[in-house]
Amino acid sequence: MRIVTWNVCDGFNRKFGHLERLDPDLAIIQEVRPGCLAFAGLSERSLWLGDEGQKGLAVIGYGGWKLSPAMSISERWFCPVIAHNGSQVLHIVAVWVDSSQECGPPTLSALAKLRDFVEAAPTIIAGDFNHCVAMDKRKSPGKRFSDVLKIFDELGLASAWHDHKQEEHGQETAATLYWTWNRDRQFHIDFLFRSRSIDVEQALLGTYEQYVPTKISDHVPLVVDLKI
Template sequence: MEKQTRLVSWNCANGFAKKQDAFQALAPDLAIICEITQKDSELIENADVQWVGNFGAKGMALMGFNGWSLDRLHESADQHVLTAVASRGEHRLTLVGVWTLPVKSNYIRPIISALDQVSSLLTGDVILAGDFNANPVWKTKPSFEDARTRLLDLGLTSLWHERSGEPHGGESMPTLFWKWNETNPFHIDYIFATEGLRERCCGMTIGTYQEWVGSKISDHVPLIADFDLG
């Protein structure tokens, strides 16, 4: 039986080249890294990397390690939503990375627009994860709940919320500490997955302020999910 497959989703807050050791210590098989430059994404050894963004600026990267390869499927017009097929041996899943920048002052529009564009590609096992810059505590139009409804229609549910039983907007574990301040916590990073993958998820954790933010690695903490793919 193969070892578990680990997904890491993390906004590295730029400067990834200096943070590789902390990231690699998480032992990812698949990763979604936000706020990473193309130059830094090319420094990753022994990885299959797909990057999206504007040249010279921060973007987002999908990464495959330990035999996982990535075939780019679709890059959404609004930044940044990138869809790829991840495969290793007989295992295959669709991986969608998200790091949204606002469209008309709204972080949800790029997600809904991307789902309109790629919904026909989201078949079989699907993971959609990253930094949404959104939570239902902020009342916007379109709203976070509008995006979540679309995700639910596609069979995608947040792993953290399903496993913890916590409601969206009532999370006990933040993923962002605004301005690196422990007193400004928000939950804006997510891992959504289809039912088959949720059933095979054997653990999910969220990093802590002390390890990641207090140590000045990033203002975001990583989300880590392990899957038993057999």
């Protein structure tokens, strides 16, 4: 199956074709408004989290994949979902961490509350974490992305991109965000973590040339093919 996570930088009514050309089975989309999902004809196949009319977080199922809401937690931008396709069941957590505050503490808190959900079935946690180890310098314990990675490891989850590309966190060869639309301000802050029982067949990133100078988004999509 193919999963795409992408911060579309609003205006999804003009951009959903770019997503659908990637042919996802499941898509996790940040900065999307419910009216834009309706315009794209995706309301009935999606779950959305946010304030009405404002930018929010969505999970979209394509093909035979159906979505149902799971538990709710107080950390707002973590959306647990159960995905079904016949006998196949996956636990999904869509993520859009609020960058207006420290990103480490709410992520660690959310992972603690999600432990039972993660351990109950093969799980994918994916989205815009707005954080990475390159941003850890001068941060105190509990605020570092390296602390988040330790919890993912304890939960038996690992980054699809880093495993497939055999790269270390902080040494990525490609960025997911071009901050202020600037090629020289690159960060790798969008991730797909999956249970280690799920094999990664391919992990791809969109290119700067395709998405950023064209003003589609300052983020590029992360596309991961998994063997379920």
